[in-house]
Amino acid sequence: MSTITPSSSAAPERLTVAGAGLVGSLLTLYLARRGYAVEVYERRPDPRRAGSDSGRSINLALSDRGWRALEGVGVAEAVREVAIPMYGRVMHDAHGNLSQQPYGKPGQAIYSVSRGGLNRRLLDLAEAQPGVQLHFGQQCLDINLRQRELHLRDSASGQEQHVAFRRLFGTDGAFSAVRSAMQRTDRFDYAQSYLEYGYKELTIAPTAEGGWAMEKHALHIWPRGRYMMIALPNLDGSFTCTLFFPFEGEESFAALQTPADVTAFFERVFPDAVPLMPELTDDFFHNPTASLVTVKCFPWSFDDDVVLLGDAAHAIVPFYGQGMNAGFEDCTVLDELLQRHGEDWQTIFREFQQARKPNADAVADLAVYNFVEMRDKVADPRFLLQKKIESKISAQYPDQWASLYSQVTFSHRPYAEAWANGQRQDAIMERLMRHIDAETDYDKPEVQELVQQELTRSN
Structure with missing residues (x-):
């Protein structure tokens, strides 16, 4: 077993990153x-x-926070070439009828990107930088924080080595080895919670001509109350579908044991999707069922030696499309602190975790909140009416009202601030909707007066 000490020849110092996923x-x-x-x-x-x-x-749904982070290192345009804009949701009911809901103002979109394709592109760009060395197949067996040393095993040869580090950035995901080492330190708070739902990836195939079988520029949702399926477009004409489904129960992964079970269930619940999924049963039994976890912890740093970013610090469920965007925003914030504080790592790490922790907790709560909205409410006519009224308020009072979704997705407003504003606006809408039975009711003088009163009171 060997010990490797980083070279001190690079200026200003050699850094170590654990994890080469999107954030790493x-x-x-x-x-x-x-x-x-x-x-x-x-x-x-x-x-x-x-x-x-x-x-x-x-x-993945790439939105403004993620684009800003990519622009910060000059790679946004390269990514935009392989991203598909989605301007809204298309909801599919149990009879195959469609309804639509825009995401924001005309022209605003979130972008469908391939996780693997984006990761490969970022790795190519990183490896091209002078002084960057990528080491794959390196399982972290342990980390000695006090001695600043990684204990690694090479997956190909089985050889183990100890690798010294001076500054370690933990970007190794929801089940982070770096965080696991920090959990053994005094007064480290850690909590994880799982939804009773899992997810499985499926595919809607391209048409015979190689085009898209559904609207290309939309995120498609089949909301069914206790569960749902979504689909995002790919460049090759296919859609990546994800079934979010209970692990157990009458309608669950546990209940679908045979190809006949799967086919019968999908034909009953997602009838318009089945003709577009020729590999449905093969995908269902070949692709794994994965779990949905939220991780909250603190502190994110150990002295001025180690810091956590991305899922290692704040893993969230995917229902607001903000997991990657939040991790990318971590990189933006850390870079801004490097610009401000130079190599004062103690201050950088302290201010980083103080700034990001409240926002990470907020977006974790937002993600669970949006799961309920996506699986239940987007099929509710009353909810859709409320969204139309909110859009009217936003157009009439743009300086006083922006939807929660727009604040999270199309701005750089801190997540915690957006979540607080969203809760305030939800309370206002609950009161207003008692007086509204149709979209035209919004134009009634008494409703307009109520809107003005509510906005004045809330401000």
Whole structure:
């Protein structure tokens, strides 16, 4: 077993990143472009050679926070070339009837991107930077925080080694080895919670001509009360579908044991999707069923030696499309602190966790909140009417009202502030909707007066 000490020849110092996923590869780009030499250690094989992991390729919804982070290292346009804009939701009811709901103002969109494709692109860009070294197939067996040392095993050879670090950035995901080591320190708070739902990836195939079988520029949702399926477009004409479904119960993963069970269930519950899914049963039994976890912890740093970012610090469920965007925003904030404080790492890490922790907790709560909205409310005519009224209020009072979704998705407003505003606006809408039975009711003088009173009171 060998011990490797990082070289001190690079200026200003050599940094270590644990995890080469989306956040780790973007963070490496940020650090390298500030002149740091960076060693990156990743448990998995190089995805550029091994291909993407089956069952983990849920398409991601890239929105303003993520774009800002990509722009910060000059790669946004390269990513935009392989991203598909989605301007709203298309809801599919149990009879195949469609309804639509825009995401924001005309022209505003979230973008469907491939997790694997984006990760590979960021790794290529990171590896091209001077001083960056990527090490794949390196399982972290342990971390000695006091001695600043990683204990690694090479997955190909089985050889173990101890690798010294001076500054360690933990971007190794929801089940982070770096965080696990920090959990053994005094007064470290940690909580994880699982939904009773899992998810499974399925596919809607391209048409025979290679086009899209449904509206390309939309996120499709089949809301069914206790569960739902969604679909995001891919460049090849297919859609990546994700079934969010209870693990157990009368309608659950546990209840669908045979191809006949799956076919009968989908034909009954998602009848318009079945003709578009020729590989349905193969996908269902081949692709794994994954769990949905929320992780909250604190502190995110250990002295000035170690800091957590992304899912390692704040894993969330995917229902607001903000997991990647929040992790990318971590990189933006950390880079701003580097600009402000130079190499005062103690201050950088302290201010980073103080700034990001409340926002990470807020977006975790928002993600669970949006799950209920997506699976239940988007099929409710009363809810859709409320959204139309909110849109009218926003157009009439743009300086006083922006939807919660717009605040989270199309702005850089702190998540905690957006969540507080959203809760205030929900309370206002609950009172207003008692006086509204149709969209035209909004124009009645008495309703207009109520709106003005509510906005005045809330401000």
